[in-house]
Amino acid sequence: MLLVEKIQETNFSPAEQSLVEYILEQKTAIEDYTIKEIAEATFVHPSTLIRIAKKLGFSGWSDLKMAFLEEQRYLHSHFEEIDANLPFSKTDGLLTIAQKMAALEQTTIEDTLSLLHHDTLKQATNLLYHAKEIKIFTSNANIFASQDFALKMRRLKKRTTIAEIIGEQAYEAYSLDDSSCAILISYTGENHLIKQILPILKRQRTSILSITSIGESTISKESDCNLQMTTRERLYSKVGDFTTSMSISYLLDVLYTTVFSKNxxxxxxxxxxxxxxxxxxxxxxxxxxxxxxxxxxxxxxxxxxx
Structure with a gap:
């Protein structure tokens, strides 16, 4: 769930709601405002900002402000000239469609790269490098990208497999231990089948590396390390899951090459x-x-x- 969505779904007092609406309206402009200036502009006490931050699960206003600004910058960068859901129109010619698809894929890679951070990528690489076994849990839509990653990892003598059989994921999770790493891939971060195995992986003390959309989700919160994929697509009113698939493939390629680079x-x-x-x-x-x-x-x- 995006922070903006969480804000919109949280119950606030009238004074808090007035402040929240001001923040949503100002967007990234709040970066230059102090607590006192925001409080004066909305006619509330400065402590109201801290109460709002606590309600949203943050330790204080500074943490909420940082997370809000980071999300806003992401949402308003890239994809300015192309729609991830409807990248071409019914009147476009064949070469125009081809050009737009090329632009979509290039923008997706740039968008995903913008979400990568050095320390997080280093942690993810180390989890995979030190794991004796790597098991991937994902939905059918992401199986092909996962198979390619697993094949390349096995050629590096890294035992890497995919839990592909529906109904067997729990048993495969039980087969892992503290020397294993589980890769959980879910666009929403709320995949029901994957969430079911989280307690098992925790019990087995298995390292968890997840790939999810931006924002707070059950899977990302329960992971030891989380990488974020491009988050631009609606759930189903779209031509195809182009950006999601491309982003996942890119991140898996990055993980393979960073592990490769260790030796x-x-x-x-x-x-x-x-x-x-x-x-x-x-x-x-x-x-x-x-x-x-x-x-x-x-x-x-x-x-x-x-």
Whole structure:
């Protein structure tokens, strides 16, 4: 749930409601206002701001203000020229549709990148790097992206699987322990089946890495680490879940590459060695052709210390 939605659904006194409406109207302009200035503008006591913050689950006005400004900046950035729900119209020609879809995907990546923070990404990378087993729990719509991620991780000798069978998720959660990491993927952060396994994962002391939309949700709150996907789509009145799928795929690719980078040269040598032994494909395209084996050895050794 977005903070704006939580504000709108919370019961406030008349004085508090007047203040809340002022904040929602001013949006990011409140960044330059002090507590005293906001209180004077709305004819309330300064302590009213603190009471509102407490009602919304924040320790004080500064924390609420910071969270509100961060959300407002996100909601009013990117996607200014394209609609995530209806990215093209019925009158658009084929190439126009193709151009708009390209713009949608580029904007989605930029939008998702803006939600990444160094320390959170570092924590997520370490959870996966140190896990002996990684299990992904998600809905059917996200299975394909998860399968690609799991395949690449297994090639790095990281045991990674997906809980794909409906009704078996609880049993698979019970099979994990404190050396495992569970990846929970849910756009709303309120997926019923995933929420059911949260107590099990907690009991098993399994590390939980979640990928959800922005805002407060059950799954994000119960996770050890949470990455946020682009949050622009309505639930169903849309052409397709393009931005959600693209954002999840991007985040999983980022996680794979950050784990890869922990042992960069070792992992690169391992992939090249497997390719030399098992990949029998051929191509007449110079772009696809592998260099001679002596050049591949140079690639392997190029990052080794002198």
């Amino acid at each position: 960069y040269q070792q992992n690169l040598n391992h992939l090249i060695q497997m390719g030399e032994e098992f990949d029998t494909r051929t191509s007449t395209s110079p772009v696809m052709q592998e260099p001679p084996i002596e050049n591949r050895l140079q690639i392997k050794d190029s990052f080794l210390p002198n």
